[in-house]
Amino acid sequence: MKFKQLSVFVVSAGMALSLLSLPTLQAHAATTDAGASDSAMSKQEMKAQKKADRKARRAKKNAELSKLEKNGYSPAGNQTNYPQNLQNAEQKANGQKPTNAPAVAP
Template sequence: MKSKHFYLFAASTTVTFGLIATPVLDAYGASSDATAPDRSVSKQELKAQKNADRKARHAKKNAELGQLEKNGYNPAGNQANYPQNLQKAQQKAAGQKPTNAPAAAP
């Protein structure tokens, strides 16, 4: 029984972070092309920039997850109503009134 809960938690966490990380990674891919390494930039400066970018992505992801948690989503909680719980938190975070409509089937 515990393994079932673990698998549900692992799957829901993966999906949640996938939803959060996709726009961030898309934005990072677009910005990394614009900041292609210049030969005049030292390795230390390049490494510092990569670290700063990584920290910024991490902070944004944590801020988005924190916002969802403030609006009622608990990634470690009961996942029986997983998609609906996440969607309600996203709607609340966007300032919309949550709907009670069931989630669309995949």
């Protein structure tokens, strides 16, 4: 049962992260299209740019997760009240009062 809950959490977290990175990927695609006509960029430069983009996305994701954890969200905790726990942490991080009392993780 725990494995199923964990797998559901991982899938939903992956989907959320992919939705968050969608604008970045669209902007990257636009710059890549503009750079495709300019063949002056070498393969190594493109690889370095992709690596820098990955690092930036990872840093942003880690900062968001850290902010949520500081506001009471625990991804490794009890996930029976998963969406509400995450929403409460997001509201608290944005300076709002959580609508429901946060569920306590064991």
